Amino acid sequence: MPSPIGLLAELTHRCPLGCPYCSNPLELVRAGGELDTKTWTRVLQEAADLGVLHVHLSGGEPLVRTDLAEIVNAAHIAGLYTNLITSAVGLTPQRLSELKGAGLDHVQISIQGVEPARADAIAHFKGGMKMKREAARLVVHEGLALTINAVMHRENIADLPQIIDLAQEWGAGRLEVAHVQYHGWALANRASLMPSREDFERAASVVDEAKTRLSGDLVIDHVIPDYYAERPKACMGGWGRQVIVIAPDGRALPCHAAASLPEMIFANVRSRSLSDIWREDDAFAKFRGTEWMPKPCRGCDRAEIDWGGCRCQAFALIGNAAATDPVCTLSPDHAIISAAIAKDEAAPSAPYRFRRIGG
């Protein structure tokens, strides 16, 4: 059995922002249901013992947890590489220096655009862009590594060249250009978020040109949108192969969207060790490897490259989590993707359904 290499620690679902493509599930965990510091400390040590190298401290907005520095420190003591994934709202000089002292390795700040009023409108949070700029300056000033994460969709895709310039201007070492993937909140807003294929292809050439031009200065990772791909991604590197997600309430998931799958019961780290869950839990075993695969995945020469794609996408679009990801052009259900593109790429933009608890 492979060892996991990454742990996505969703410390909370609370977040000041309301991005309409949030990767959290539609049904959010409330503050009272969150794991405590002591449990996180144990889980992080168990993760390191299991072979995990990176912990991604995410949410929601992890800064709303007042014990964040303690959690960072527990991960650091366990030998994990600590990555803070943040909106930067609340990243004051004092908190940043506390986190650095606790052993934080890296900060990833999301941006929603370039022009502040428009970016703030997408994040549904006034003044956010200004806070992000200031936080980025502090991160670089502290000598910490900075990644800018820009989620791309219809409303900001034309601004990509300026987003690349901004990442450089802010002193980022890395830029993640991540196109919206249509799960949860993003699926609910798909008709307003999906760019045209032409706009996507233009963005792809902007990225290719910038990668060459900025080689050695800025690392650019490009996460292409599933709908415009011919083959699916290896979701989470393959189900139960590389990553464990811990939801705020302690459920251990093979993917951050897995809670959307019905009839699946997920183990909780409150009552079981991470190693026991990884090795023995039925939910992790269910779609691990190639045994579960239907045709055309079964026997496909890409079966161990993309591992059948995304189970949650298969369920969300065709109602069967054990089907080939319909993104694949070989899937018997692929017409559903072509139809979605035909319907949504030119659909008029409606007001967003912003992400909120109780939403």
Place this chain on the structure above:
Amino acid sequence: MTDDAKPRLAPGVRLHADGTKLLGPERILELDEIAQAIVREFDGTKRVSEIATSLAKEFNERESIIRADVDALVKDLASKGYLKL
């Protein structure tokens, strides 16, 4: 590569405690034994010429051969964002 270049790991990049891989944001780079020995020297104070001299002694190998390995590794790691010069 000039003799005076002093490579150091980029911000956010560090050697894993077991010494066999570099960890960076969202990335892991497994190092072979030669690369492990070279990367350990990248502390931002040592010049590539000094690194080649000392590793040539340690491995009892011609300095020009080690230097070629060091230069190739520096170039590769810098282009991938793991090193700063």
